[in-house]
Amino acid sequence: MAEPLRPRSAVLDMAPYSPPTAGRAGKLRLDFNENTIGCSPRVIEFLRQQLSSGGLSIYPEYGEARQELSAFFGVQPKELLLTNGTDEAIQVVINTYVDDGDEVLLLKPSYAMYRFYAEVAAARIRELAYRPENLEFPLEELLAAIRPETRAVIVANPNNPTGTAVSLDGIEQILQQAPATAVMIDEAYYEFSGITALGLLPRYPNLFVSRTFSKVYGMAAMRLGCVFSRADNIACLHKAQSPYSVNALAALAAREAVRDRDYIARYVEEALAARDLLYGELERLGIPHYPSAANFVLARFGQRAIEVRDRLREAGVLVRDRSYELPGCVRITVGSREQVRRLVTLLEEIW
Numbered sequence: 377m378a379e380p381l382r383p384r385s386a387v388l389d390m391a392p393y394s395p396p397t398a399g400r401a402g403k404l405r406l407d408f409n410e411n412t413i414g415c416s417p418r419v420i421e422f423l424r425q426q427l428s429s430g431g432l433s434i435y436p437e438y439g440e441a442r443q444e445l446s447a448f449f450g451v452q453p454k455e456l457l458l459t460n461g462t463d464e465a466i467q468v469v470i471n472t473y474v475d476d477g478d479e480v481l482l483l484k485p486s487y488a489m490y491r492f493y494a495e496v497a498a499a500r501i502r503e504l505a506y507r508p509e510n511l512e513f514p515l516e517e518l519l520a521a522i523r524p525e526t527r528a529v530i531v532a533n534p535n536n537p538t539g540t541a542v543s544l545d546g547i548e549q550i551l552q553q554a555p556a557t558a559v560m561i562d563e564a565y566y567e568f569s570g571i572t573a574l575g576l577l578p579r580y581p582n583l584f585v586s587r588t589f590s591k592v593y594g595m596a597a598m599r600l601g602c603v604f605s606r607a608d609n610i611a612c613l614h615k616a617q618s619p620y621s622v623n624a625l626a627a628l629a630a631r632e633a634v635r636d637r638d639y640i641a642r643y644v645e646e647a648l649a650a651r652d653l654l655y656g657e658l659e660r661l662g663i664p665h666y667p668s669a670a671n672f673v674l675a676r677f678g679q680r681a682i683e684v685r686d687r688l689r690e691a692g693v694l695v696r697d698r699s700y701e702l703p704g705c706v707r708i709t710v711g712s713r714e715q716v717r718r719l720v721t722l723l724e725e726i727w
């Protein structure tokens with residue numbers, strides 16, 4: 377028998393990452409911070425109209441999507457790269473700027489894919505903790521931790537799973553402290569926080585901002601994201617990206633998704649009202665929780681975290697256990713007030 381092939385050490389050393397994505401259909405999915413109602417019906421209608429066998433037989437072209445999306449986001453087409461979800465944006469930024477053994481500075485806990493792609497790239501990862509007492513962004517600690525050799529810093533703003541955010545002023549301080557570092561601000565939940573670093577792009581050549589169609593736009597299955605930076609940086613990212621990684625249907629869907637601004641505005645309004653309702657109900661039930669700038673709330677069930685998650689699942693409601701990184705904590709996505717009421721009725725029985 378031949379010896380099994382040995383993967384690169386970087387891959388061998390990685391812990392497997394397998395989010396619990398199986399068996400979610402038909403349940404109330406408050407576990408992945410998706411849009412819990414679904415995308416705009418106009419997106420589905422547009423795809424129906426545009427779908428043709430001729431269209432499917434050709435490799436995707438991104439010109440129109442790039443034009444329309446850059447106008448929507450208020451940047452030049454050359455300052456935007458479409459990506460296969462934010463995940464590919466992270467991958468491409470790391471692959472473009474980080475060599476084996478280079479330092480990547482991350483926060484923890486945060487979105488798992490930063491570490492994932494940094495590990496695949498064999499980067500040297502340094503992690504700073506969110507402040508344990510209130511899970512606030514550790515700005516001073518981060519500023520002190522940035523070194524000339526730091527090649528990349530990746531910040532989710534607001535952060536998943538803590539829900540906490542850093543101010544625009546804080547982001548500028550990071551950019552000034554790290555002029556030779558790729559600073560990536562992942563704005564997957566921007567629509568709920570209203571804080572964006574996009575306006576800083578003209579002033580900071582080391583800034584990368586990402587957005588996604590997986591959250592408020594309700595298109596997680598499409599896998600579409602965007603990364604914004606100066607045109608010369610985007611040209612470099614483009615070189616490191618495979619040419620057709622975004623599928624044509626995703627690019628089409630996004631064009632209609634941004635046209636239906638009312639749908640998005642209404643969803644955000646509902647989710648924010650639902651978040652307020654959830655805060656109040658958690659308060660009433662005596663369940664500690666953290667204020668959030670996103671469409672999810674981190675609640676502390678203590679020793680009973682896993683039990684609560686499991687009992688909710690038995691009743692058809694999915695939430696995400698985070699106790700392996702934040703003891704006793706469960707992350708709850710908010711969508712509509714009606715969904716919050718359904719969750720709370722169950723919590724009243726369980727808690």
Ligand SMILES: Cc1ncc(COP(=O)(O)O)c(C=O)c1O
Nearest residue numbers: 461462463487532536564588590
């Ligand atoms: C901070 C953050 N960034 C990005 C993503 C995923 O983005 P995408 O689906 O665009 O790859 C998530 C999803 O949970 C997230 O929490």
